[in-house]
Amino acid sequence: MTTRQQPAMRVVVHRDAVIDTAIALLYEQGFKGVTMRAVAYRLGVSPIPLYSKVGDKSALIEAVAERLLGEIEVNLGAGGTWMEQAEQWAHTYRDRLKALPDRHLLLNNQSRDALVRATRPLLGGLRSAGLDREQAVRVCRMLTWITTGFVIVESGAAKLEAHFEPADPLSPAGGRADGVTQSEIDDLFAAQIRFAVDGLRHEVESSPAGIGLEPQEGPTFS
Amino acid sequence: MTTRQQPAMRVVVHRDAVIDTAIALLYEQGFKGVTMRAVAYRLGVSPIPLYSKVGDKSALIEAVAERLLGEIEVNLGAGGTWMEQAEQWAHTYRDRLKALPDRHLLLNNQSRDALVRATRPLLGGLRSAGLDREQAVRVCRMLTWITTGFVIVESGAAKLEAHFEPADPLSPAGGRADGVTQSEIDDLFAAQIRFAVDGLRHEVESSPAGIGLEPQEGPTFS
DNA sequence: ACCTGAACACCGTTCAAGT
């Protein structure tokens, strides 16, 4: 028999417990299962404490998204050029985002903190590969935006089933721009990332190499 | 006094009227104002007819999105290379998307038909500039995905105000990947499109020029 | 101070009942 010397613990709802429960419901029932009432019920509490601990529903969703995005870790293989690292990071990050339930609803307001955290390993890799800070930040930002946008679009486009219309005699001669298969989508993403990295490489190569690692305050004429 | 010989017209709710009203509410009150009950009330009807005319709420939203996206017309200047046309199309299409109310909620399930319609002028321009059908479709598809994804991300990122945290001593040395200004966002989009068009140009130039305009059925060994 | 039951003001959706 263990004696408890501490005063009988009052069960208080902690902020993190609310977010934990919301995430559990998200995985079990999807976005529509995440309800202030449902979270409160599972915690054995009335909905009121949620409003004092995490704020209203949009704040809860934001906290859930921030937590899930913040947990994403992209481990880069140490070797390779910065272009290879960048491409690898983007593909891995896409896979991680695609693993989130109802991701297109979660990614609508991604938090800046989570993005900073997710891109941190890439940023380090880029810098030790020789990019200066501004260049590295630019690469990270572009890859993040591309990947996030792509995942949202492809997650929304995943409802093309059961929509088989009879051939339309008025259809344009240009052919259909839809009806993409999964492998076509993967190719599209790979090409988009490749093109972006190529473009960024040209930018880096054509910038004054070796100088400007720190913004130098030269003589100005103002 | 006009005599009406036709039998007294019964006011029937047409599908298009429902969508019209939903769009009006969307512009007046935003996405949250578009409600089955509100649409029905404005039409002077009970909600029931909506379900028989357009289906449930998600079908209504889909119809609204399809209509608004379908109304987007991107007129291209006749001149220029196909690369210039492509870039111009992307920038104009982005502007059109950004003009939609609550666009990040509307673009989640964009319909294939609307995309085909929106890209039709570009597709024609690309073809008369010499691209074959497959190439033109690829260009259209990539530009559409990039632009749609970008607009969703930038619309969601437009909530960075009022989030000014005190400088965090634990913040990474890599610098912040957030806190983007509008002109930085515009530059990011321009660069992304430029890089994509550049990459597509390399693909087109390195493909066997002049042949394969139509898929030729050669002898196969199957 | 913190939590609760209960309520307010909505939702989407569907029922039996009318005409």
Place this chain on the structure above:
DNA sequence: ACCTGAACACCGTTCAAGT
């Protein structure tokens, strides 16, 4: 056949009231 009042089963949010 088509529309209605009314209801069902939920929401997010907040109130006065308890301890």
